[in-house]
Each structure stands twice: as structure tokens, then as C-alpha cells.
Amino acid sequence: MYTSPKERFFLSLALLIFSSLIGVFAQSTKKPNVIIIMADDLDSKQLSCYGGQNIRTKNIDALATEGLKFNQIYTSEAMCVPTRASLFTGLYPVRHGSFQNHKPVYDNLKSVGHYLADLGYRVGLTGKDHVTKPKTVFPFEIVKGFEPNYVAPTDDYELDDVKEYITRDSQPYCLFVMSINPHAPWTVGDTTEFDADKLILPKNWVDTKVTRRQFVKYLAEVRRLDNQVGDITRLLKETGQDKNTIVVFLGEQGAQFPGAKWNLWDVGQKSSMLVKWPGAVKPGTQTNALVQYEDITPTLIDIAGGKPIVGLDGKTFLPVLLGKSTKARDYAYGIHNNIPEGNPYPIRSIRDTRYKLILNLTPDKAYYNRFMMNPAQKDRNSVWFSWADKATTDPNAKRITERFEKRPAVEFYDNQADPWEFNNLAANPAYQDRIKQYRQKLDDWMKQQGDAGASIDTVYAKKP
Numbered sequence: 001m002y003t004s005p006k007e008r009f010f011l012s013l014a015l016l017i018f019s020s021l022i023g024v025f026a027q028s029t030k031k032p033n034v035i036i037i038m039a040d041d042l043d044s045k046q047l048s049c050y051g052g053q054n055i056r057t058k059n060i061d062a063l064a065t066e067g068l069k070f071n072q073i074y075t076s077e078a079m080c081v082p083t084r085a086s087l088f089t090g091l092y093p094v095r096h097g098s099f100q101n102h103k104p105v106y107d108n109l110k111s112v113g114h115y116l117a118d119l120g121y122r123v124g125l126t127g128k129d130h131v132t133k134p135k136t137v138f139p140f141e142i143v144k145g146f147e148p149n150y151v152a153p154t155d156d157y158e159l160d161d162v163k164e165y166i167t168r169d170s171q172p173y174c175l176f177v178m179s180i181n182p183h184a185p186w187t188v189g190d191t192t193e194f195d196a197d198k199l200i201l202p203k204n205w206v207d208t209k210v211t212r213r214q215f216v217k218y219l220a221e222v223r224r225l226d227n228q229v230g231d232i233t234r235l236l237k238e239t240g241q242d243k244n245t246i247v248v249f250l251g252e253q254g255a256q257f258p259g260a261k262w263n264l265w266d267v268g269q270k271s272s273m274l275v276k277w278p279g280a281v282k283p284g285t286q287t288n289a290l291v292q293y294e295d296i297t298p299t300l301i302d303i304a305g306g307k308p309i310v311g312l313d314g315k316t317f318l319p320v321l322l323g324k325s326t327k328a329r330d331y332a333y334g335i336h337n338n339i340p341e342g343n344p345y346p347i348r349s350i351r352d353t354r355y356k357l358i359l360n361l362t363p364d365k366a367y368y369n370r371f372m373m374n375p376a377q378k379d380r381n382s383v384w385f386s387w388a389d390k391a392t393t394d395p396n397a398k399r400i401t402e403r404f405e406k407r408p409a410v411e412f413y414d415n416q417a418d419p420w421e422f423n424n425l426a427a428n429p430a431y432q433d434r435i436k437q438y439r440q441k442l443d444d445w446m447k448q449q450g451d452a453g454a455s456i457d458t459v460y461a462k463k464p
Helices: 005-029 058-066 080-089 112-117 160-166 209-238 293-303 383-391 395-405 429-449
Strands: 033-038 068-070 122-127 173-178 245-250 273-276 285-287 332-336 347-351 355-360 410-414
Touching: 033 209, 033 293, 058 209, 058 245, 058 273, 080 112, 080 293, 112 122, 112 293, 122 160, 160 173, 160 209, 209 245, 209 383, 245 293, 347 429, 355 429, 383 395, 410 429
Parallel strands: 033 173, 033 245, 068 285, 122 173
Antiparallel strands: 068 273, 245 273, 332 347, 347 355, 355 410
16 A cells, blocks of 8 residues: 555554553553662661761762651561561561571471562572572572672672663563671771761760770771662763662671670660661651561562462552552560570560560579670670679669570560660569560460470470
């Protein structure tokens, strides 16, 4: 059929417009990429966007400025392996099997690697990788670039392999960038940025020269962490990946100082989470919605368009991200089993956004941690011993050290009025009904989990 030049021109123009519209539609409906940057033993209170005064974490703060800040996110067990296993599986520690540090998960589980792959995603991980076995449970593509050894004396990294991964093809991806900062031994970073004498110490610490000296080393690694976040976000922008990529920052559990990591006080359990999602999450906002690490995988599944996975402990908080809800869950739960990091010292907890109940299941025993309190290592891990030495003459130091070693069966706190959890309300008559209510809910949760309590904090045979 003959067409005139004018008709061919308008036909070509119509096809061009149609193709452009198809491209725009495809771009708008493409599933978002996800980059999850996770710290290692971060005291989230030190981040300037969370009120920290010792360091300005400008790159992490930028995510808060451009996204949503979570004020009430908690790890269920304040140590690395259980937290990461919960993140990946959407299950609480007793159900995924890693209910002690370095105890492996059960080998019949599925994880985010399966769930997102089923929804068309590539799922990768770079950096700290000690929670990626067995491969049948954690089928991540391991990407070179970041240091995998969390106790390495250096944290050298390169972004070439990360760049290749995020620009490889048009398939959506979820990449976990697992930093080893600021995990001990605190050997990297520029300590000259900080004046030990001017640092503002956490209120649950004893002020000693040794503590301040170690805190300087710790903050230098927080600076390294912030720099890494900046490098990743700049890479996304340089490659054009930022426009359709969700960036999540996670703080993990508290620092390896007495009373934080390996405990169920808030300085151990309370974390940080920032979510930047262009066009979906309102910039510069914050939420008090209660969430746990177990909720992240269900949320990723929801974002990717999947149906809820039956049997997971976590719950999606996508409505919170989209500004459609201010609430995610009613209660957050906590579990601590002390072996292999010390003597048996099982602890359980339950909290809402204000009140928290802690049960120390063997209160007749003293708490002990082999990394901080081993007399044979006093020359290498001396923060605790500097506290203990000062406690012989300083009443406040004595109060803090005794509180750490000798704990009552029941602790109950109003975390709004008492964020450092110094004022135990367990014997206060005004709170007995609430304590009874929380205790019943905690008992119900333990039964649902198959958690027998103190008896599971024991030595287990290692798998071959």
C-alpha cells in the first residue's frame, strides 16, 4: 500500500512516541533493586542522625535526610550470627537454629536468597560472609570487594566487582554489603580525628582512661563505616542505579563494650535502620513503628511482589515504608544464650515501644563474658578491668559493674523515661498488672517458638 512521505513521517512519529511510552511504562513497573548496607557491632547512638555527638556521620545521615529513619528497630539476639540468620531467614533464633553465637542454622531452611530468586532477583553478598553456610540455605552469589573476615586487621575494599554486579544486566538485584566495621579489634581508621578527653561516653559506662582510649579506636572504625556508605551511594549515582534502587542501612547490634553486645538491654538490642526509596518513601521522615530484623525478609518479599511466606516469624512493614501505617507489630522479643561466649546465662525479653520486661533465667549465677572479663587476657581486653579497679573506690563504678555481673530474676523498665534502663520497676506495685501481662505474652511466645528456656543454653556437639 502506497503511503506519502507525510504519512510515513507521522507514522514514524507515532511509533517513536509509542515506543517511548512503552519504555517509560516498563521503567515505572520494573521491580526496584535493593542495596542493604550492614554495620558490624555498631552503637547506633553514635550516629549523628540518631543524636550522636562524638562524630558526624554525614554519609549515613544523608540516607536519613533522603529517606525514612526507624527509631524502634531491635535485634532479637544481640550478637552477630543469630542477628544475620534472623535477617536472612525471617525466623527467630530458636526456630532457625542459631540461638547461640556461631551455632549453625538448621540445614532444611530457606532464606531470602530463595525467596527473592523465585521472584526474579539476583541475590548477592559482599563482605562479612560467616553466615552464608550451608549454601543450600544461603544461595548468595558471593561478590568480591569487601573484607569477609570480621576480625581482619585491615578492611581494604574495592568497588569494581560491586559495580560489575549492579550493572551486569537488567535483572533486578538485591545485594547485601556487609561491612566489618566497627567490629573489634578496632585496628583501622584515623584515630587522630578524636580527642579522647573530650568524648561523651555512654551513661552506662565507667569513665576510665583505658575506656576512652578504646572508644577512640572504635569511633575511627565508625568513620570508616560512614566512608564505605558514601562510596556505595556515590557508585549508585555514578552508574545511574540510584533512580530505581532502594538503599537500606542497618546497624546490627551494639558494640563490644560491657553491657551492650551479648545482652538484652537496649544498648545491645536496639539498632538503626534507614531506608531510601526514591519516589516511594518520603524523604526526611521518621517512624516509631516497632520492627525486628526478622521482619526485613518478609518486607523484601512484599516489595518484590511476592505473597507472604507461610511460617515466617517476621511481618512485612511495607505499609510503614509507604506512609500508609504508623504501626508494624505490637511486641518485639529478645533471647540471649551465653554459651560459647561465657558461662550459661540465658535471658529472655519482651517489649513494646515504651515498656520492656527482661527475665534472667539463672539469677543465682554471675554473668561472665570470656572476651571482656577473662583475667588471663587482662592485658589485651582491659576495659572491663579498668571498670572493676575503679569500682573499689568509686560508688558509681561499683553500681555499674555490680549491675552487670549480678542481675535480678526480673527487670522492668519504662524506656521513655529511663532509656539507659537504670531504674528497675519490677518491685513497683503500680506496674504489677503490666508485668504479669507481658510475662504471659513472653511465655506464650517461648512456647510457640519451642524455646525451653534455660536448658537450651548448653554445649552442643559440632557438626562435622
